[in-house]
Amino acid sequence: MDNTLNVLARKAGFNSALRHFKIVTQYVGLVGRGANLADLLNESLDADRIERHQIKPILSAVLEEKLGYAIRAWNLGSTIEDATSIAQVIDEWSALELVLVYHHPQTGIFVVNPKKLEHFEPIGTMVRDELAVLYVGAASGEDVKASTIEQAADDCVALLEGSKIKGKKAYVSERKARVAARPATTASEPQQAPATSGAETPQAPAAAPTGGGGRQRMTARIPVNVTNELFHNGNVESWKRIIESYKSKYPNFDVLIWYENERINDINALFKWGKVKHGTPIMISVVGEDPKDISKLRRYLFEGASPRFEAFLHGAVDRVLQLF
Incomplete structure (x- = not known):
């Protein structure tokens, strides 16, 4: 029989396990005080505090073993391209926490707080038949029946599969609703100081430049399916103009292109190879500090990979499209 503790026999393995145990303990405490584990995991990944292979054991240890969340695992019955309505509905379930x-x-595991639309953006399209796992539990300080949690899990799955789900009173925190309903305390208005002659009016601080010089991060690879018969020269040129438009708006961001797990440095290669056919995904990722407009970029690139690519080829060749 294999000794599962062999990894602890060496200093490196022991220290690695110890770091993992410590961060799991921290997560248990933070979730118990009201944090969402998906938020914590994504923040830790961005800060390089954990590695992606730790996600599954952390989810299992914290949500399944420690907190006893209801779990649903299934293969998606339909493709999800826009999660806006899903996030809007689930955001109202204030008595519950969901992961x-x-x-x-292609890109592996994504952890999403489904109340936050921005968590869906790096995924792009959630593809039919791929595995999804849902965890549902009571929010911190909420006394929610187990049957209600199980029903919420079923409703969330149905919502993800395209069903219309009406909000249930049991999913909404009465405590939070009472706090929100309290009338605001009227505070006396402070007297304005008289203007000093010759004094300059204070100016608002200048907005930070887009895509500043902070820590760079790369989004997960986002699939863009080719819906044209072939990804031909017209599609290539439309992608060039879309990416040029994006980089003109965000000059400190870079758009990377991947095909069959290979980085594509010259987008013309996709046309020259003649391999990219209908239904084949081309992957993109964006590098920069807090990348923006990911969904819009993907949407335009999807159109550029379709028979409707000509919409991006109008106008002078040297004119940058104003898409973002």
């Missing part, structure tokens, strides 16, 4: 895990065929 959604999506297993992407």
